[in-house]
Amino acid sequence: MKRYNDYHQELILILDFGSQYTQLIARKVRELGVYCEIYPYNHSMDAMKAMNPRGIILSGGPASINEKNAPLCDKGVFDLGVPVLGICYGLQLLSRVFGGKVEKAPKREFGKAHLYVGTKDKFLDGIKDGDIVWMSHSDKVLTMPRGFVTLARSDNSPHAAIRNKEATIYGVQFHPEVHHTPKGKRILKNFLYKICRLKGLFSPKSFVELATEKIREESQGEKVICALSGGVDSSVVAALIHRAIGDNLQCIFVNNGVLRKNEAEEVIAAYREVLHLNLKYVNAEDRFLKALKGIKDPERKRKVIGRLFIKIFEEEAGRNGSARFLAQGTLYPDVIESVSAKGPSATIKSHHNVGGLPKRMKMKLIEPLRELFKDEVRIVGRELGVPENIVNRQPFPGPGLAIRIIGDVNRERLEILKEADSIIRQEVEHNPAFKHIWQSFAILIPVKTVGVMGDERTYANVIALRVVESEDAMTADWARLPYATLDTTARRIINEVPGVNRVVYDISSKPPSTIEWE
Ligand code: XMP
Helix, strand or coil: CCCHHHHCCCEEEEEECCCCCHHHHHHHHHHCCCEEEEEECCCCHHHHHHHCCCEEEECCCCCCCCCCCCCCCCHHHHHCCCCEEEECHHHHHHHHHCCCEEEEEEEEEEEEEEEEECCCCHHHCCCCCCEEEEEEEEEEEEECCCCEEEEEEECCCCCCEEEECCCCEEEECCCCCCCCCCCHHHHHHHHHHHHCCCCCCCCHHHHHHHHHHHHHHHHCCCCEEEEECCCHHHHHHHHHHHHHHHHHEEEEEEECCCCCCCHHHHHHHHHHHHCCCCEEEEECHHHHHHHHCCCCCHHHHHHHHHHHHHHHHHHHHHHCCCCCEEECCCCHHHHHHHHCCCCCCCCCCCCCCCCCHHHHCCCEEECCCCCCCHHHHHHHHHHCCCCHHHHCCCCCCCCHHHHCECCCCCHHHHHHHHHHHHHHHHHHHCCHHHCCCCEEEEEEEEEEEEEEECCEEEEEEEEEEEEEECCCCCCEEECCCCHHHHHHHHHHHHHHCCCEEEEEECCCCECCCCCCCC
16 A cells, blocks of 8 residues: 655654654654654664655653663664664664763753753754753763764753764754753754755645545545544545545445534534535434433443444445445554554553444545544644534544433433533533633433422432543543633533533543543
């Protein structure tokens, strides 16, 4: 299969030694207009050569280079004749390879430090004495590697930036990729443009052009089927493929009855009227609610919904003749996780909604976003005219409101949750002041409490509000919403939603809690 880079002349390879910042390096490089890909540190030399990179970045990592099993990359990396930049552990590694000495620093250097430039070099253009850099290490270079000079020192690191006298091999002890290094992006830019001499050919616009070409080539004039969920990934996939092959893309949107209030109507309007997609709408609310009847266990809810979705999708796809291709919204972090499965950045992915589909249906996958990060998908979406309400949509789980109704899922309880949820959407998700919020939603708890409305005693439902901040859903913190927002939201829910007389706010973080309640 052709990869994005095959259409592209400028590739930076990032070798991952397990730093929590590796993906950040990649995002910064791409923001600077250069296409890059991440591979495990021990990626084979032949594979790297075949990709014809224009530069290599060695990431940081938690190991010490002096450990017995310290992760090492192929030394051939330094003989490829392209510039190399080692960051933190990457610097320590290249120091060792070239005969320097790395030792445990008496004091761990963590946080802000000042940089002092000793030797002028294009790499540090624009950097002044005293500029702040972010450190996070306990090993440091004690004796310089052979053939290297020190470009800058910091308060505690005598060799905070170094370079090889002859080859374009650079190392920095600090992290230019994090925003705590205010001029870090400038340093990366110097590396890409002045050291690697790149032009900066990568942009969301260029991505759209190249991806269009690639989709046309891959789909070979055949039909492609795409399951739409209303979420940003599947919507951008559909918009992109539609741009490439028009109505040869058949989209299917299944309403499983556990969507948020008005969600089906809103997204269908956007798909049909704005994006002009060839869309089949399947209203399967009744089938899903029937299948969910009496099921309380969350994992069973997930299974029942997942299976029924696949069944309906297969029925509908079959009705459209035999399409050979299935489009999916796989993103780059999923790809990195699978290639690094045994590597340092391995993480556990818990939710796959339509994972079983392609195999069962004997279809080939088309995954046009598999080289993009989420923020890039949003930019590409805007470029393609996907409406803001979809581009900015919060993540929403495949099993939908079914896992936010604790216990039995039935029409009456669904109605209560939809109304309460719609209020928190209006107050938080649609309020520009809370753009940074990762998810905000309501949960219906299977507990009734006593209240008083007018002179009447009530005995009604409790709604919990869950509002979290997060980077990637792996960890999350409860949002410190202003009291005024909490107050308005709670009052509105109690006044406007029949059957609710109490609202509580969830103040647990992940871990040890999870974002969803089920
Ligand atoms: P948790 O609850 O595990 O959620 O902290 C992490 C993220 O995943 C979403 N989530 C799901 N998404 N199918 C999905 O597509 C699911 O079964 C599912 N369960 C949780 C959740 O909304 C959060 O963004």
